[in-house]
Amino acid sequence: MSENLSPQLLALNFCKNPLCADFGSLNAANYSLSSATNNPQIACINCHSISPIIWPTELNHEVTAQLEHNHAGLTACTSEQCVNVGLNVQLHPNRYYAFGFSGDKQRYRCKNCQKTIVDRFSVENPNLKTHVTILALLLTGFSLKEIAAKLKIQAKTLNDHIKVMATICRQKSSVFDHHWKNKGQKFLLGSDWTFLQPKSQNGVLWVCTGDLDSHYIAQQSLNLSEQKITINHRFIGSDFLASINTAPPAPKTEALKDIIESLNVAHQERTHLNNPLHNQTQLNYPAKSSLVSPIYCTAAHYLQLNQALGNKEQVMLSMSFEPMLADAAMLSFNAMRQKQSLDLLYQVEDESWTEGKTGNKPQLLRFEDSAPPWSLSEQWHLRGKADQRAICQLVESNLTQKQAHQLPKLSSITHYMDRFHAMFKSSVNEPRRKRRPEGLLPLLDIYRAWNNLCHQENPGETPAVNAGISEKPLSLDQLLQ
Template structure:
């Protein structure tokens, strides 16, 4: 035990092993703190699980930076210490009052700090036709170079247009996100992650969380920062050296049990279970940005969701088998867990598993080195082998084992990420962009808004329509006007 383990530090670094008797304990006597090395660690005395320390100030800085990106360009107060910072004028009109015009654009003044802000969305988009054309070409697979040549404009001009389009899309998304957060009391969420540029080996991770009922993408984050690298523990240094330089062992067979066991072994081989970059032998470090440690990025991602859903009666979060996601979710949703309003589970299933069709009674299974309790159910067919689903309930508050096996699949989140890689393949895989991944940020903002508000999975059905927050799909003109 260490006297340096303050309540603020312990609130982020409690034991996250669901089988441990001290799971979630905030008693300092149950932990041992090691601060002698460059990477301070905390250990649970009961189950001996060891994790790198997450520092409250640095996590708060990461949350602030992610929020600043989401709010950049919106009509909202920008005062750093103001209670209204980032609160959109359209959604919080009682916090502002009209304060004349700047040219033909409406101007507002914050009632708290008296800072003025100009509403650039109070007039029609003067470049609407150009923006619609650019988006249409992007969605049909044209590269940025081809679009610039087709429209006979300079590459910088095209880049400026895309940044403006991203701001417009963030504005639209902020309004619909607000309505999505207030749509009910039960939320079935799903999370997955991927490398933003799988062929670039630049260490940039992309985390997405969406509504499994409507397929509305509620939050997406990257472990990318505009700040310069400092001596704190939030950033990955340019001299990063992987602890393991061998690829993960392939599963013995294609059976779900063997796949799950292979993933578990790969996680155990990491120096820290919540670091997916453990075997990156070389990182093409971004030239202008800094890499954030994955656990800080993911924790900030979930903390924003927790802030939006903290008063809900029940939140269920399913995720792919990745300890980084689970540790961050337990940390961020701890208050909901304590109120018995939060269920957390890993979920793996065969591709042909059918939603809405009942499987067999779940059977418990374990494998060598497994810590988490897993259960397996099957859907039988007249011909061919059965399809299987494996569930690991990390936090059980309201769902029974049978109900957990009847949850929707994670495939909408996985397909959302795969579709981005397919649609923007030329930009994602562009050689010069491997060290300039920040150039994809505007495309991600545009893509998320288009997916939620315009993309029709079935005729007339977008994620926003399915969530009950939009009457009909938006056209490209409506999205960008």
């Protein structure tokens, strides 16, 4: 049924097996399409890899939905059909002109569609003192209930304040994101994922990508949508049943080889490699939101990043060992791969692996039923066992194997996610919020802005300062004003 594969469909569903002779091929004759209407799949004729079909229209809807969240409340055109949609007035002043005032707030009009927008950030934050107090209490571990009691306000009033704070933080982030993506021609990125609420069993995944040099978090996405479930393949239905109702196998030992082998076995047991929800034995489906299929969420995550970076000379993307991340990255950065400007790799190492310290010459690491080759290097110590690092280069363009083993660790991304779970523990683990995860979205926006612009890993050094896009750390007042 290769005659049904249009160029648009093949652009998203090409073979993603690096060892296959047809890897990246856009020739419809190299693929076979299943006729199942409820679960259509595509298979590579050469390597027999099978994947669920990713539909272009549905992926575009997911990209639009994520962008709408990121642009919500910003001073930018909101008309979906306009070329200026989401483009901030402060960053693109040539696309707007001043159009009087609304009260004491500056008003603008889009030059393209003539839509009028009000700049709510053109005046000082009237609740700055309250917002700073709320954020300070949040960052020191107080629960929302405790903060409401301490400030003697209603829970709804507190929630309204947090939503306004999130909008202000998105505005600040959009400005610094603009400068970050324009800071150079070469980018070293890292990606990791986890469950947003690990104890909730609600199927909400959290994907983060950041700059491994500066630790600036550039993008974060959730497979959560406010849209109601419709009959398409982008959403996971509330009647979802896992294909395997067993936990992933535990590694035989703490050795890196055994850890990778157990992960590989868990991946191979999935119905589809790119679906981490395969063994979700219980799914507490969100009450007011819909779950997006993980591959659509992650592909939209990388497509936004690809669009932001534009035509860069070189992008190196390192990620934890998860096929969902690799498939989505290959799909989204395929044009860069074809131009030999993309390096894509899995990275797993011991926690005590030291950055900047050279290991021994990488050795081939073999696994049964594992197509991509791995390599292992070690850092020896005078006493105790050696620290190990394993690298799997999925796409090789500019990095040699030795250079790949000298890359920074993914720990900055992992620590960012772990810190959120620790800092907002009471909200993340609140029983009532297990089926209402959308309540954490404003906290995520606030947390990302605080991490990039205020959090000092060393005195005077925030991720934005390290990236060269900020002169000094921002105070809480400067973040929320």
